[in-house]
Amino acid sequence: MADNDPQGFYEALGVKSCATAEDIKSAYRKLAKETHPDTSQNASSEKFHRISAAYEILSDPLRRAEYDSSAYQASEQEAGTRVIDPICCSRCGQATAQPRYVVFYRVYSFIIMTTRRPVQGIFCAKCAKKEGLKSSIITLFTGWWGVPGGPIYSIGSILRNGFGGKHDRSADEGMIWYNALAFLSRGNLQLSYALAMRSRKASDKNIASDAAELVAQLERAGADPRQGKLRDPWRTSILYGASHMLMAFALPGTLALTIFAETQSSRPSANYIGTGLYSSPPSSTQYRPSTQIAASKPSVLTCASVPNSGQLLGPNQLSATNGHSLEIRNGSSGDAIIKVRAELSKTVIAAFFVRSNQTGQITGIPDGRYTVQYAYGDALDISCQRFLQVAGAGQFPGVETLQTEQTTTQIITHVLSYTLYAVPNGNVRPQNISAQDFER
Ligand SMILES: [Zn+2]
Incomplete structure (x- = not known):
């Protein structure tokens, strides 16, 4: 061994x-096939367990680090009685004082x-930077x-690589101490001394x-x-960090610029649809510019007079005399x-308009089970009943059951009240729905 x-x-x-x-994974797969009792004639459950145990440790980057560094343990007595080899870099094979x-991480x-893939x-610090x-x-x-x-993992991995990769402090400290003893055993007292100075601050009390x-x-x-005091070879230059930053953000930056340029030249607010970024209506800064763009397009006919809050849009099934x-x-x-939509038939029993920062109310909703949906947008089309472009749509969670109750003296109906918040994380967490679902 x-x-x-x-x-x-x-x-x-x-x-x-x-x-x-990768090597470890493919070696394990090959051996597992050869030794698994179900798939092989020359199966050996003992051997299968052995390679499974090995793979469990070696396939986990941190457990593998722990295992590898556990190999490097020596006592001061050993350092006095035999010559210990200092730790070598697994890339260049050179002995390295501060491994x-x-x-x-590489993302494919x-x-x-x-x-x-890890x-x-x-x-050694030099090989690590490479x-x-x-x-x-x-x-x-x-x-x-x-x-x-892809983009999410790529940005994360590039930044992590740029800041020295993932390493485990206690594993690093263990190796420095091992090296202090190794150089002691080889008679390099000054280097041993410098490494021991660093090991005095190790988190391991022993x-x-x-x-x-x-x-x-x-x-x-x-x-x-x-x-x-040893120079810290692991300190990276500003240039090294900056080059990784550039790699992490250059490409998404270019993509974002392209998308921005695209949306400027096509229909406004199209990029709101389906991005799922807004769980509630966008704030005014994200919102207003597209209104101006829409208004500056003379070819698109928009609604001549914007409805009042609470004004019904299109046909409805509301009762004129009672209801919720x-x-x-x-x-x-x-x-x-x-939109108030019947839960079973999915038909819209009423749709109405509510202006920004106002309250709208309808009455006469018959008994039944309903979901309440909403959409927001910038301008209504010529029919004044729908948005030219739906910027986002959602529905309030849960199904509301509205049931008229009668006591001997009065008829009790329900009043449902919802607030559309400008900011996410309001007390009602709406669910996003697609513009198509809203328009159905
Ligand atoms: Zn090296």
Whole structure:
């Protein structure tokens, strides 16, 4: 069993300790097929369990880091009696004084599928920077094209790579301490001293106290405290961070500009539809410019006189003498059309208009079960009964049951009251519906 494979997990899967996550996965799949009792004649349940246990640890980046760094444990006694090799970078194979176990991410997209693959290992700072840059560049070219995960994963992964990848502080501290002992065993007292100085601040109490003791011993043995500070090779330059930032935001920035330019030249507010970004009406800043654009288009005929709040639109099934009431307070910056829809038949029994920042009410709703839907937009079309372009639509959650009750002295009807909020997260959480569903 190799030094860096204390429980033989890599050996069980037949891979090297610097194997990529991909290598490990395919090795596991191949071996699992060969040894699984259901799929193979020369099955061995013992062997199958062994490779499954190995895969469970090695397929999880953090558990793998823990496993790898657990290989590097030594005591001061060992450092005094045998020569210990310092930790090597898994990329360049050079001994490195301040290694880290780092995970970088690469994102690959295939239209509707996006995968994020970890690339991990014990790195020297130089190789880590190279690997981070490489993973980000690969992501830049292969990660974006999936919907909707591609851009999200790509931005996250590139930024993470740019800030040094994912690494585990306690694993890093364990390796620094191991190296302090390794250099001690090789007689490089000054380097051992500098690493021990760093290990005094380790979060592991045992390491911190052992390191403090070693620092004191080495000072007595003549280590120079003025040279006790190591340059931190992991500090990245501003340029390095900036190049990742540029990669993370260059492409979505270009896309956003293209979409913006498109919408400016086509119908206004078309991009509101179906984006699902607004769970409630947009605020005035997002809203007003499109009104102006619509108004400046002479070819589109719009409603000559805007209805009053509470004014009914089109035919309805309201009763003139009795029934229930519905009141809508429109707290948003856009005008709204409200529809009361019968739950079973889905037919609209009444539609009415509520102006921005006003309250509209209708009465005469017959007994029944209803959903209340709304749409907002900028301008009504020539019929004055629908928006030229629905900017967003939604419905209030739940089905309302309206039932007239009669006591000996009076008839009790219901008054439903809803508020359309200008801001998301109001007390009623509306559900988005499509413009088509609203227009049905
Ligand atoms: Zn290296």
